[in-house]
Amino acid sequence: QVQLQESGSGLVKPSQTLSLTCAVSGGSISSGGYSWSWIRQPPGKGLEWIGYNHHSGSTYYNPSLKSRVTISLDRSKNQFSLKLSSVTAADTAVYYCASCNSSSWYWFDPWGQGTLVTVSS
């Protein structure tokens, strides 16, 4: 059973870069048909897809964040990461990593437990 666990800094200063890692256990990120994804949720608000590293090898990002986002895989460590540059208070959110079943209907399962990132000086 695949499990995901986020880690990284919970407090980031404005204009700096947010960095998070998602460790995958119980399965390989090199498995076909899965896209490794980041989704965020500002406190008290809804869900926003950030992007994913598609099983084809391409990365897809939300246009609203595209200029600031990088999602990359580390196959040697079986983990993937998120970098979001030039952060502001609007980037304060719970960040989730998730596996996307991209061989068919593109649903997210499983998810990590989420990590709160606060942007503040």
Add this chain to the structure above:
Amino acid sequence: DIQMTQSPSSLSASVGDRVTITCRASQSISSYLNWYQQKPGKAPKVLIYAASSLQSGVPSRFSGSGSGTDFTLTISSLQPEDFATYYCQQSYNTPITFGQGTRLEIK
């Protein structure tokens, strides 16, 4: 971007009630529609994928229907553990988008 609009935004119901939540897409998305349940402080959990397919392990009181632009999630008989927030999500194209959520509360 494809906009996903859920209704209602909040709903009060009692244990045993039948509840329906609606999700409308701003353009046709075929059956590329998934439903999630989220409880406070927890990650979302997929209930339904491809509009009407029940995810393994999800109780059969949950069902989904629809195609094109209009979709519904139905809970046939509410249980205490079903009080949560529900989100729809389209996967027809990127950017992947979610509805704003429907909060289901105890009456």
